[in-house]
Amino acid sequence: CxxxxxxxxxxxxxxxxxxxxxxxxxxxxxxxxxxxxxxxxxxxxxxxxxxxxxxxxxxxxxxxxxxxxxxxxxxxxxxxxxxxxxxxxxxxxxxxxxxALDEVVVTALGIKKEKKALAYAVTEVKGEEFTQAREINIANALTGKIAGVNASSLASGPGGSSRVIIRGNGSLNGDNQPLYVVNGMPIDNTTNSMPASGNGSVGLNNDRGDGIAGINPDDIEAITVLKGGTAAALYGSRASNGVIIITTKKGVKQRGIGVEYNSTLTVERPAIVPDWQYEYGSGQYAAKPIDQAQAIAYGRLSYGAKMDGSEVVQFDGVKRPYSPQKDNIKNFYRTGTTFTNTVSFLGGSDSFTWRASLSDLNNHGIVPNNKLNKKIASLSVGANLSKRISIEGYAQYNIEKSENRAGVADAAGNPNWGTYMIANTVDIRNLDPGYDANGKEVPWNAVGFASNPYFVVNKFKNNDDRNRFIGNLSIRYNILNNLFVKGRVSHDYSNFKYTGIVPTGNLYFADGYYQNYLSGITETNAELTVNYNTKIIDDLTVNVMAGGNQRRSVTDNTNLDGTGYSVPGFYDVSNVVSLTTSKALGRLRTNSVFGSVDFSYKNLLFLTASGRNDWFSTLAPQNNNIFYPSVGASFILSEAFQLPVWVNFAKIRSSLAQVGGATPIPYALNLTYSLVPGGGHDKRPLQMITNFNGANSGQLMVPNQNLKPLTSTTFEVGLEARFLNGRLSTDIAVYDRRTTNDIVRASISPSTGFNHALFNVGEMSNKGLEVLVSGFPVKNKNFNWEVSYNIAYNKNKVIRITDELSTIEADISVNRYAFIHHPEGKPYSTIMATTGLKDAKGNQVYAADGREIASPTLVDMGTGVAPLTTGITNTFNYKRLSLSFLIDGRFGGKVYSATNLYGTRMGLHKMTLPGRDGKLTVNGVDNGGNPFSKTFTPDQMWSYYNNWQVLSEKFVYSSDFVKLRQVIISYSIPVEKISFLKMQSLTLSLVGRNLAILHKEADNIDPESTFSNSNAQGFEMFGVPRTRSFGVNLMVKF
Amino acid sequence: CDKDFEEVNTNPNASTNANPDLLFSQAILKGNYVLDRTYFYTSYLGAGMYVQHFANYKDASLAGMGDKYGINDLYQGFYFTYLYPNVLENLRQCMEGAEKAGHMNKVATARIWRVLHFQRLTDLYGDVPYKNALKGYPENEFLPTYDPQSEIYDGLLTELDQAISALQAGAPTFGAADFIYQGDVAKWKKFGYSLMLRLAMRMTKIDENKARTWAQKAIAGGVIEQAADNAAVKYFNTGQVYNFNPVAYEIGAQDYKADAYGDANVEGGKFSKAFIDFLRDNNDPRLPVMAVTYNGTTPDTTSSIAKGLPSGTLNKPNNFKTFSEPNPATILRYDAPLLVLTNAEMSFLLSEAALRGWTNANTASAYFKNGIENNMRNWARFGAAGVIAEQRITDYTTAHPLNTGGSFNDQMNQIHSQFWVALLLDELECFANWRRTGYPVLTPTNAPGNQTGGVIPRRFPYLQTERSNNKTAYEAALARQGADNLLTRVWWDKQ
Missing domain, CATH: 2.60.40.1120 (Carboxypeptidase-like, regulatory domain)
Incomplete structure (x- = not known):
């Protein structure tokens, strides 16, 4: 040693x-x-x-x-x-x-650089980290692995979207997610349907996935995360939130054809079951239901009598014991399964390499009847056509099919709502199948809007099909040995078809509803670069690059919406009574020129500078372009100075980068007028000011000719070092990121005639610290212990909005119980809640019936985005056996839990127990300031606790958690002993994800359960339960 | 480097040219609360429950917020959110375009139509942005101040006066794009004067002289007294949802579903006991026209079994099915016309004006009788089930003459109780008229969770996002008008 x-x-x-x-x-x-x-x-x-x-x-x-x-x-x-x-x-x-020191990493535009020369933070994660314990959405697998990368998987079910944030949220309502790049060229990461947080009346409120979910982990050689702004300076505005570069696996020169097979089978169960009260059963006024009508009226209320096991009538008229039903969650959700198989073939010669893969992912979600199938085929080729010309190409095609994605948030059409809120003496299985002989929804509670969960899973439809092609081709021509030109094109085209059916016979919207949209999303980039490098003098080399890019993005949507079916139960567009069709073609283009120059002196000092000028089609001609520069330096201390012997390598880096960006909303410069689809009224056409956010949303946005590009500026200093002969290494970074003139769509007073306006708003700041420490505490021939620990803190603050606005209202929860604002002087995504009205001495003010009166002012409860994120991975290798586990945590954030608010309104939360015995007394003042005191009788408890909905601060929790995120136990089978199979390697692993929550502060819920990747983070409400998954993984190489 | 960008950034699915005619057509439909829950939240669950036309068994927090006097920002703020962009801004741009084209009749017509909505808005909330409203584009004024209601009333009356004078026979009109009068200038004048009378009478409590002056001006100008002049919009039971009668569609699809048969009503709605009792006790021939009681799947119009749900009911009664609800053969017909302003309403206002001695063109009792007759006859527009035999009308008016020997208040009670029956469905107008006159006398409810201490609300709270998005103006309005709750009275609703 x-x-x-x-x-x-x-x-x-x-x-x-x-x-x-x-x-x-x-x-x-x-x-x-x-x-x-x-x-x-x-x-x-x-x-x-x-x-x-x-x-x-x-x-x-x-x-x-x-x-x-x-x-x-x-x-x-x-x-x-x-x-x-x-x-x-x-x-x-x-x-x-x-x-490791001369490690070459892929950087902006796919350019490979020595890691030590980089002036900004880069983290590389090998593809194999994602292929054993798998996530359906690859982006979710980044959780806890990289300092400063905050990946939250959403409570929206399998196939849902991801939310990956690098170094904090820079924009108030632009895209805050990184740019995803495959083999040097951007791909699309559009979220197809962002579930609404507020009252969703139609009941088709689900997340239909994002772009990054279309990448197969088995095709990934490595993921490189460029955190800083310098990366963005070359990629342009969309990279201001960092870049995630995916490099796909390539073929290799070898004899014969290599074959790899990876198979994973996992089973999933809900990870958390709420700890409701099971002392008092179904009822509203401290009594049991006396007949079927009452049983339905109390179907979601657990304010009844003390449970005593007596035979009590339920919603279906059947008498059953008035006893706790603790397993409704376990009983409603089935065991989910995910079976993923990928086979790949590769080969090559001196002049030609290739790799092809086929993958199939088959998921049966925990919500009954929810299915997802994803097939991905990919092909990668590389060829040296001559000594000077080489080409590389990559193509993949996805066929994805999803059935019955579960609704989230509001009650209608959300199977999770009823499953969580059903009275605690009713076995949810008795609701199955949810419809009667005529196909009508069976009522189980007083409100048709709170759908019967079985009716939803059996009769609603939320089906989508996505076909996607991603391809890129690059040609490089080496004019001289140190001068080359490279041309590339990439094309990402998704065709997405969605059909949502609110069936006839449902209780809240008897006519039924039909929704169908066809969405084509195209992202095309063409790029040409010239690269020249030379030695100026001894020890000083320079590399110069210049180029241009054109980006074209097109979204082409056709929407069919309608109510009513002529023939009940036949869900085809031909059968829709009132159908409207609308089309929306959104086009935008960005043209760019850019260049960079890199100096390298004696392998100890590296300087880099770059510049880019963008022209945006979405801005007015007088304001449509912006130039932005970046500079950076990397200095190898260990080369320049005599450092202590235990320091093997040390580097200090610093960079300053600026990026400009524009609104991604086309046509926001002029007011336009649309015809109301559907043929008009009384044989006359109708015209309206073009609605924002959907043809019939009723929402108008003020056009803004004066928008100028936003800028995002990042300053970074970092230190990388390796000690004790590589036993210990660390990478520390501090950064300061500022966004100014952010283009924000803000809600404004409707009395202006408009609901929204686009502004260039003041300033937002993100400052942070990232630390990565890794090492080998034990390293010998048979046994290795490797640890990698990361921690990051990001302090976000909205510095200034505009002269007119001091806050931006980002979102409103169902029934307006809680809000999310971006308030000046506070962090992005601040949860605003209602609180009790207090007199000058701090006494609660009560109404005559003993209810707390709410204050008219909203209170700031903290941010929905946790500022501190951390993760630790331990890997133990003993001979052929390996054990690895990842624990991650998030701290300092808040979450508003509507599940707990409703759990209180419905009498399920344990908080609602005091007073059921007639012993609760409240003390305070009345409206006139006089002392007030009231002792409640048990029958008043529903009314008392139901009123807590106006005190939403009670339901805002710390979202802190520590989770055992991932465990992998692998055994590499000695294939040499079964040589007749001609295997190169065979690894069998037991894998698990989200196995345990080691620490949390929020009652009854997974604090991570937000359901949308929007810019309003911090609402939890009846999402698809997070699952704990276990499984087996098999990897074979021939 | 920005070649073709202007073309790329041009929306191929919309036009940059506004067509005032087509915008006006849309503003008529939108102004009638079609779609988007406006009628449902504001008129039905809100005002209609306050005035006890309707009742439901939901608790005070959500759909029961009207019947139980709860606060719900979504429902109560909805009219504020919806009306400005979808109706008033639409009309502003329509007027701007018509003015550019020199089509002054169109400007005047749109202005009159806009007055109707501004009055509804201010009557519901009190002070609202008026003079500085609708300046988001192109002025980029995003913080409109709230105007005192008294000034809004002055403004609306002046606007009406000017618009009526600007109407000229022979000049271009909206023609067929005008779903109400097909461009008939004379009828728009009557509509304008009728609105003027509506505005004028609203001021009787706060400023009787002003009320009289404007009422007399309106009466002299000529209000709607003939059925042929009634303002109504035609609807259809085919095609798009926006072709359906908005009242029928909103309360039909949201509460009285076709297959609910009086039992599975989504929001637990029924006619209120106060309303049905009044009709039944007076042997009113409108009762079978308006209301049915379900017998199995059959709607039964027998008056003797009609029964209203007591306002303030908290839980679904076991005999819920046996309570009366809107008649699917009249009110819930998708092809029913929407009556915006009729000779019935005008007759009652004229009756009051005569009672006050402000007009002597006819007697208060004659106008009163006209009002009842007009309303009963207008129901025929809802189809065969709405036709009331002339004999029954005569029987009713004979049995219920205006008690001219009674006190002023007695007669006011009679006139405005009939107003309350006649204007069923125009809940905003009924709510305002009830607040002004106090008639009919309604018994308030006092359910758990009510926010008024058991008193019928006098207004809707403002849209709560105004607190953050238009803070200074919002706070100034509160400072002037009083707390933003259900009980603060609007300017004309003097105690």
């Missing part, structure tokens, strides 16, 4: 010195002897020699006093200093492979 050697060497540095020392130099990894390594005396490089072909050396020493220290260097290996023990004359020296 070299650490102990070092320490013992330091301890014994006295005695006389020998005149000569001899020894060998070899590689730590391979054990191979290293020829040509320089061995010299520290502080005296005239005393030096080199190793021979056998790695042996002999160094004659002058007469010196004190300890002898040798410095051993060789290209491709880490420098090493060794202190000799007194009287020592021979030594065996091992050098660490320095590949």
């Amino acid at each position: 070299s650490l102990l050697c070092c320490i013992s060497a330091l301890a014994q540095s006295n005695g006389s010195n020998p005149s000569e020392i001899s020894g060998t130099v070899s590689s730590t990894v391979s054990g191979q002897k290293i020829a040509g390594a320089t061995v010299m005396l520290v502080n005296n490089n005239s005393v030096a020699t080199t190793t021979n072909n056998n790695g042996e050396f002999t160094l004659k020493l002058p007469a010196i006093s004190g300890a002898i220290e040798l410095l051993i260097t060789h290209v491709g290996y880490e420098r090493k200093q060794v202190r000799l023990q007194a009287g020592q004359t021979t030594i065996a020296i091992q050098l660490n492979d320095a590949r």
Whole structure:
């Protein structure tokens, strides 16, 4: 163990010195002897020699006093200093492979650079980290792995969207997610349907997935996360939130065809079951239902009598014991399964390499009848057509099919709502199948809007089909050895078809509703770059790059909406009574020119500068372009200075980058007028001001000719170092990111005639610290322990909005119980709640019937975005066995839980127990300021607690959590013993995701259960339960 | 580098040209609360429950907020959110376009139509943005101040006066794009004067002289007294939802579903006991026209079994099915006309004006009788089930003459109780008229969760986002008008 050697060497540095020392130099990894390594005396490089072909050396020493220290260097290996023990004359020296230091990473525009030359933070994650314990959406697998990358998977069911935020939210309501890039070129990451947080009246409120979910983890060689603004400076505005670069696997030169097969089967169960009260059963006024009508009226109320097991009538007229039903969650949700299979083939020669893969993912969600199937085929080719021309191409095609995605948030059409809120003495299975002989929804509670969960899963339809092509092709022509030109095109086209059916026979909207949309999303980029590098003088090289890009983005939507079916139960567009059709073609274009210059001096100082000018089609001609620069430096301290021996590598980096951006909303410059679809009224056409956010939304937005580009500026300083011969490494970064002139769609007073306006608003700041520490506490032949720990803190603040607005209302929860604002001086996504009205002395003000009166002022409850994120991965390898687990946590955020608010209104929450026995007394003041006191009778408890809906602050919780996110136990089967199968390797693993919540503060819910990736974070409400998954993974290589 | 950008950034699915005619057509439909829950939240669950036309068994927090005097920002703020962009801004741009084209009849017609809505808005909330409203585009004024209601009334009366004078026979009109009068200028004048009388009478409590002056001006100008002049919009039971009668569609699809048969009403709605009792006790021939009671799946119009749900009911009664609800053969017909302003309403206002001695063109009792007759006959527009035999009309008016020997208040009670029956469905007008006159005398409810201490509300609270999005103006309005609750009275609703 070299650490102990070092320490013992330091301890014994006295005695006389020998005149000569001899020894060998070899590689730590391979054990191979290293020829040509320089061995010299520290502080005296005239005393030096080199190793021979056998790695042996002999160094004659002058007469010196004190300890002898040798410095051993060789290209491709880490420098090493060794202190000799007194009287020592021979030594065996091992050098660490320095590949890690000369690590090459993929950066902006797909350009590979030495990591040490980079002026900004980059983290690379290998593809294999995503292929064992899998997430259906690859982006969710980033959770906890990278400092400063906050990936939240949403409570919207399998196939839902992701929300990945790097270094905080920079924009108040623009896209805050990173730019996703495949093989150097951007892909689309549109969220197809963002579920509404507020009252959703039609009942088709589900998340239909995003763009990144279309990438198969098995096709990924590596994911590189560029956190800083410098990355953006070359990619343009969309990269201001960071870039996630996906490099796909390529073919390799080999004999024959390589085959890889990866198969994972997991089962999923709801991870959390609410801890409701099971003392008092169904009822409203401390009594049991006496007949079927009452049983229905109390179907979602647990304010009844004390449970006593007596036979009590239920919603269906059947008498059953008045006893706790604790397993409704477990009973309604089935065991989900996800079965993923990928087979890939690869091969190649000197001039041509290729890889092809086919993948099939088949998920049966925990919500009955919910299914997802995803098939992805990919092909990657590379060819050297001549000595000077090479091409690379990548293409993938996805066929994705989803059935019955579950609704979230508001009650109508949301199967989770009733499952959570059903009275605690009713077994939910008795609601099955949810419809009667005529196909009509069976009522189980007083409000038709709170759908029967079984009716929803059996009769509603939420089906979508997505076909997607992603392709890119690049051609490189080496004009000279140090001058090349490269042309690339990429195209990402998704065709998305959705059909949503609110069936006839449902209780809240008897006519039924039909929704169908066809959405085509196209993102096309064409790029041309020229690259030249040369040595200016000795030790100083320069690389110059210049290029241009054109981006075209088109969304082409056809929407069919209608109510009523002529023939009940036949859900085809031909059968819709009142049908409207509308089309929306959204086009935008960005043209850009850019360039960069990189200097490298003596491999110890690297300088980089870049500039880009963008022209945006969505802005008025006088304001439509912006130039933005970036500069950065990287300085290798360990090359420049004599650092302590235990420091193997140290680098300091700093960069300052600016990015400009524009509104992604086309046609926002002029007011336009649309015909009301559907043929008009009384044979006359109707015209309206074009509605924003859907043809019939009734929402208008003020056009703004004066919008100018926004800018986002990031300053970063970072330190990277490796210690103790690579046993310990760290990467620390601090950054300051500011967005100014952010283009924001703000809600305004409707009395202006409009609901929204587009503004350039003041300023938002994100400041943060990121620390990554990794190391090998134990490392020997049979046993390794590797730890990687990351922690990041991001402080967000809305500095200024506009002269006119001091806050932006981002979202409103169902029934307006809680709000999310972006208030000046506070963080983005601040949860605003209602609170009790207090008199000057802080006494609660009560109404005559003993209800707390609410204050008219909303109170700030903190941000819905946790500022502190952390994760630790431990990996243990023992011979062929490996165990790895990831624990991650988030701290400092808040969540408004509508599940708990409704759980209180419905009498399920344990908070509603006091007073059921007639012993609750409230004290305060009345409206006139006089002392007030009231003791409630048990029958008043529903009315009392139901009123807590006006005190939503009671339902805002700390969203802190620590979770055991992932566990993988792998065994690599010795294939050499079954050589007739000709396998190269065979690994069998047991995998688990979201296995346990080790710490949380919110009652009854998973604090991570927000259901939308919108810019209003912090609402939890009847999402699809987060699942705990277990499974088996098999990987074979032939 | 920005070649073709203007073309790329041009919306191919819309036009940059406004057509005032087509905007006006849309403003008529939108102004009648079609779709978007406006009628449902504002008129039916709100005002209609306050005045006890309707009742439901939902609790005070949501759909029961009208019947039980609860507060619900979504429902009560909806009219404020909806009306400005979808009706008033539409009309502003319509007027702007018509004015550019020099079509002054169109400007005047749109202005009159807009007055109707501004009055509804201010009557419901009190002070609202008026002079500085609708300046989001192109002025970019995003913080409109709220005007005192007295000034809004002055403004609306002046606007009406000017618009009526601007109407000129022979000049271009909206023609067929005008779903109400097909461009008949004379009828729009009558409509204008009728609105003027509505506005004038609203001021009787706060400023009787002003009320009289404007009422007399309106009467002299000529209000709607003939059925042929009634303002009504034709609807159809085919095609788009917006072709359906908005009242029928909103309360039919949202509460009285076709297959609910009086039992599975989504929001638990029924006619209120106060309303049915009044009709039944007076042997009113309108009762079978308006209301049915379900017998199995059959709607039964027998008056003797008619029964209203007591306002303030908290839980679904076991005999819920046996309570009366809107007649599917009249009120709930998708092809029923929507009566915006009729000779019935005008007759009652004229009756009051005569009672006050402000007109002597006819007697208060004659106008009173006209009002009842007009209303009973107008029901025939709802189809065969709405036809009331002349004999029954005569019987009723004979049995219920205006008690000219009674006190002023007695007669007011009679006139405005009939107003309350006649204007069923125009709930906003009924709510305002009830607040002004106090008639009919309604017994308030006092259910758990009510926000008024058991007193019938006098207004809707403002849209609560105004607190953050238009803070200064909102606070100034509160400082002037009083707390933003259900009980603060609007200017003309003097105690």
